[in-house]
Amino acid sequence: MNGNQRILLASRPTGAPTIADFTIDTGPVAEPAIGQVLLKILYLSLDPYMRGRMSAAKSYAAPVEIGAVMEGGTVARVIKSRNPAFAEGDVVLSHSGWQNYALSNGNELRKLDPAVAPVTTALGVLGMPGFTAWAGLANIGQPKPGETLVVAAASGAVGSVVGQIARLRGARAVGIAGGPEKCAYLQDELGFDAAIDHRSPDLNERLAKACPQGIDVYFETVGGKVWDAVFPLFNPFARIPVCGLIAQYNARPGQAAQQDRLPDVMRTVLTKSLLIRGFIQREFVHQREQFYKEVSEWIASGALRYREDIVAGLERAPEAFIGLLEGGNFGKLIVRVGEDAI
Amino acid sequence: MNGNQRILLASRPTGAPTIADFTIDTGPVAEPAIGQVLLKILYLSLDPYMRGRMSAAKSYAAPVEIGAVMEGGTVARVIKSRNPAFAEGDVVLSHSGWQNYALSNGNELRKLDPAVAPVTTALGVLGMPGFTAWAGLANIGQPKPGETLVVAAASGAVGSVVGQIARLRGARAVGIAGGPEKCAYLQDELGFDAAIDHRSPDLNERLAKACPQGIDVYFETVGGKVWDAVFPLFNPFARIPVCGLIAQYNARPGQAAQQDRLPDVMRTVLTKSLLIRGFIQREFVHQREQFYKEVSEWIASGALRYREDIVAGLERAPEAFIGLLEGGNFGKLIVRVGEDAI
Structure with missing residues (x-):
């Protein structure tokens, strides 16, 4: 020592x-x-x-x-x-x-x-990040067969589990990640239905194209420009679990946008009956064993990577x-x- | 004819x-x-x-x-x-x-x-506005004994029912209304625990004083400056049913605030595990008879005015x-x- x-x-x-x-x-x-x-x-x-x-x-x-x-x-x-x-x-x-x-x-x-x-x-996958993904979907996002889920930072610790669980529940999973290598990984290795590079200048158009039936669940981990791309695509009764806002964490005071987006967001919350819910995984600690059992089995069978x-x-x-x-x-x-x- | x-x-x-x-x-x-x-x-x-x-x-x-x-x-x-x-x-x-x-x-x-x-x-009270109040509380707001609920337009068709039901469920009800006559009505006739005139220049301070334990439920019907007064007071796990934004309805395009409030709102959603949920009463139409029975009885007994x-x-x-x-x-x-x- x-x-x-x-x-x-x-x-x-x-x-x-x-x-x-x-x-x-x-x-x-x-x-x-x-x-x-x-x-x-x-x-x-x-x-x-x-x-x-x-x-x-x-x-x-x-x-x-x-x-x-x-x-x-x-x-x-x-x-x-x-x-x-x-x-x-x-x-x-x-x-x-x-x-x-x-x-x-x-x-x-x-x-x-x-x-x-x-x-x-x-x-990771069997720890706090994996449980964050599982609990946010089980309690808030609740993806249903045929629905479309979007998650950003999709090759990361939380996002990769979110997308794969959504698919295991029968939903379409669209991932957003930085760079072609991560996007290829999402589609080829993790089986995401679509993957979009957030660095592409036409992010909004690409996302809209990847979600022809709109978005039913947006698992929010990043905020920033991804929110702006996702926001117009919400279906009525879309669910938005919020567990992170990584794009905001480094924002400096006064670095605000020119326009107040809140009124438009609240109007859409109202007219589309949206659900926005922040959470931290420890709120759902009583479900930890259930998570551990289900995800362990998926890992063992190769269903979740x-x-x-x-x-x-x-x-x-x-x-x-x-x-x-x-x-x-x-x-x-x-x-x-x-x-x-x- | x-x-x-x-x-x-x-x-x-x-x-x-x-x-x-x-x-x-x-x-x-x-x-x-x-x-x-x-x-x-x-x-x-x-x-x-x-x-x-x-x-x-x-x-x-x-x-x-x-x-x-x-x-x-x-x-x-x-x-x-x-x-x-x-x-x-x-x-x-x-x-x-x-x-x-x-x-x-x-x-x-x-x-x-x-x-x-x-x-x-x-x-009114036994129709769409009353059911909006009842359903938003039963399904989203869920006020619990000892909690604090805030509602604006509180002497109106929805707000007056929201505040009274909250009290019948054991919560404190704080109403916001326009002018001393409406505020007196809230406290003296409807039994609200506090009533605040939104025209008072120190709205934010008054509201904070009326909510010494913070806000657990904010029943959103108006938006605008009331939101700004309510927002800093949310307790962790506060619930925000959104059924109207009357202060926004007449806004003209381009009449936006100088600052983008969305990042701060989303950060607070995350750090306080807030629930924001838009709704329209007809989503809960299967509960209509239950509402009608409960509120009719309250009216008959004089518990709800x-x-x-x-x-x-x-x-x-x-x-x-x-x-x-x-x-x-x-x-x-x-x-x-x-x-x-x-």
Whole structure:
């Protein structure tokens, strides 16, 4: 053990975060007290919601304090245990943040069995992002056979699961992603009915063409120009689960559009009986086992696929995270923290 | 019978309608064919949704054609019947529009019993507006004991029922209305917990003070500046049924605000897990009997009160309707069409 390398929030970004908003320090590795375990982090999940934690703005969770370790979901190995529920060598899901080592009293740990599924899936398709997709569809989006669903960031951790579940429920899935490689992946590997590059100048026309029967479910993860493309195509009684607005996260104050879009949106909510509903997956935590069982089976049978984008080295987490906000990743973004990761 | 006086749509208004957007003509009174009845209109309901029918913009219902009779709900008496289901003298709810006489094949008529409730209530508290209030709360707003509900146009046909039902369900009801007389009525007659005059320059501060625990349900009927006052006060998981946007109906193209409010609204939808849902009461038509039973009982027991603003003379319908859009009415606005109205 060469000390605990930690990545701290150095400053709150205005607009897009930069490397200078993070600092790395190295401190001692703590010793577990009675009831605690010492965890060695193997994998760190990088997710768009972390951009929110870097800001002081009020949200559903408290911001990370300046000088504190960046928070995040992790897969870790128990290397010292003074808690009878855990043995050395156990691999667990934890929320230990951007660092090499962490203490835990065990309360929020979930044991993982590497024989059942690769442990990284606990951060992606079988973890928070996969559950976000499943729960948003089960409770809000509710795609029905023959309906059309649209999702953006469609090759990402949430979007890829959204589109595939929609198809498994009998709906058409139209994905929006950045670049031809991701679009080809959506259609050829994941079976999306159509894939559209959001960089194409005629995004709106292409989307309209890909949705000849209109849009019944729009799973909102990005906002921005994709919203403007989707908005005119809503069918009556369309459902819009909102779990992210990645295109907005880096907006600077005052960077507003010239026109107030709210009156038109509310008018359409009224005339088309739209449902718009924000959510965070933990609201549906009681459905977690149902999700886990259903999606595990789909993965085992090959009905549902996933892709991980694994970056090696904790020190690369800031640049990888900055890239994530710009769509630079291809699949669920994970940092391999420990050299001995499984 | 001195002929059938009819009020026609003369032109599509830009902004607020004017008297010149309507014309009156007098034509012959038609004779019923086999299977038809001839109706003499007794009462005409004036409702904000009619502003939408005057515009060509796509909505949930087709616009009224230029030169056609303005549409609207009516209470009428059968004066000639060639339909065995109806006898001369029957009083019915119909959708005969702004005129003195109309034919009907009987399909959409509902018989009314003047002994059970004043027939005008079929246009208000026991009709479409009352059902809009009841259904929006039962299916979307779902106020719970101790929660805070806000409704604007609160002394009107929908708002007054919304606030009173919320209280009957154990919630606090805060009403917004125009002027001290309406506000006093809300508190003193209808039992609202607080009433706020939207004309007061410190509307936002007053509303915040009246909602110290935030807002759990906002029943949206008006939009505009009331939305801006309500918006910062939403609690997590607040529900927003949207059945009208009267403050927007007369907006002219290009009359937009300086700032795009949509990103902030969507961010709040996300961080507070808000539910926004547009609806029209006929979506819930299967619940109509349940509504009728529950609200009739409340009226009979005195638990729910209503107020009607009755204007005499069909020829006054245009000016009364123009006033309705400006909040000039006080209670459910109804035109007494027939001199022999019950």
